[in-house]
Amino acid sequence: MLADPAGPGRLSEASPTDKIIATDLGYAYRSRRRADVVALEDVDFTVKEGEFVSVVGPSGCGKSTLLRLLGGLQEPTRGSVSIRRDDPARPLTSPVFQEYSVFPWRTVEANVRLGLDAAGVPREVSAPRVREWIRRVGLEGFEESYPSGLSGGMKQRVALARAFIMEPEILLMDEPFAALDAQRRKIMQEELLGIVREKQNTVFFVTHNLDEAILLSDRIILMTARPGRVKQVFDVPFEHPRSPELRGDPRFAELESTIWSELRKEVIVTDGESGQEAAGSPKGVQPRQGARHD
Template identity: 50%
Template sequence: MNDRIVRVEGVERVFTGRRSAVHALGPIDLEIERGQFVAIVGPSGCGKSTLLRIIAGLDAPSAGEIVIARKQPTGPLCSMVFQDYGIFPWKTVLANVRLPLDIAHVRRAEANATAREWLVRTGVEGFAAAYPHTLSGGMRQRVALARAFVAHPEMLLMDEPFAALDAQLRLVLQQELLRVWEAHRRTILFVTHSIDEALLLADRVIVMSGRPGRILDDIEVPFPRPRSRDARATAEFGALEERIWNLLKGTVEADEPARVSA
């Protein structure tokens, strides 16, 4: 029997304004197994981030339900990592990473030791006393990753975490994320616009349609782990990339006349 952590059943999200309603998402049916790395790709505005927020409990569905099977009733359920880092500018790197442990009332000495351990694992150990404004974008995202992992949440929800980085740094942090994930195997839901990134990182790629976002395909990624950038050079990688692009291209082209007429 599968060890399922998330079940999404008939979830929809409608945003209602004074004059009109926007059907942004759904219906969506989706199951995520514990320890899986699942990437979600789709055109802009298809509800990828909305789905992530609903799973995190930051937004409520207009219809349907989310069922979470927790293993740690007293521990943290999930951490989120955003494109804009989400770290606090008035706190040092160490204090930012330690924050989930402070919220959990972990003793300061123990919390500092655990936070410093994650600074080492994410390559920012030399910046514990620094403030975010002194760091590069890549370093700030490393801090955000360390903070996400530090309290050992059951799930990590990542919303385009590398989108704002340059291509070279993005490759470096992809490999860092793979290294940390393969060591700890926390469930990850990872929203991205990059098909290449989704195939490199994930066990499954969920392909979503244009608004209202629905699931077009659920693709098992066949490349073995530990996974490296060498997977990109295979014919199978290219074929999967083409398959996903054709799905996305079709939904973007179908949506284009509506955009123009609007």
């Protein structure tokens, strides 16, 4: 799907198991009327095939921007993203966005079926799959409802079903469970662990929730405050299949506390920056000193 702007030879240096390669990736939001906002700078990482990688970092550090670059929805202003396609029969990526992205004029059933309709899958084939996914996200009985009659968490579950049903090679998920209540969030985390094991998806997952990141991920990328860079990458030492009981393992709490002590520093930087912005410029649009792209 995405070209490799670094040119021929770039991928030959990569390991055959690399699925996503981000190289010197940067993104600046440009504006005629105000200073550019450098969201991401010098971001380098790889994601292996079948790997579950989470990204954590303070608000505004560029996590959603990064996800959109991986999904090809925005083009990097620096560096490159390479994604290897393995199965032409499957969509390469399927995103779940931070904001609910359901179509208000379509019923739950029609929203979940959307990608299959677009791919020309006949209704007799899509119908059982749609029913199955509506059940798996706990929306049985709401098939004919319109989004206006659903809670925020229910709308997000429609968006989740719509992404899962496509069985993409890579699931791109931007805080997909943030709108769910605590109980449903736990159920969806377990569901996601099961889906990933069954379908062998590669997952790139943005979350603010460290407990969730540790439970689900193989590795966790910690980003700095804006401009977002990779500050540290943590290996999560637990085998699959995993269950929520993992939370009782002392290594779980230890890792959570290690990541938090680093993340906390970045959140404090962001808080300081917001204070300056509140005093002098519109919130979120002032790059830090020396952080501008020319």
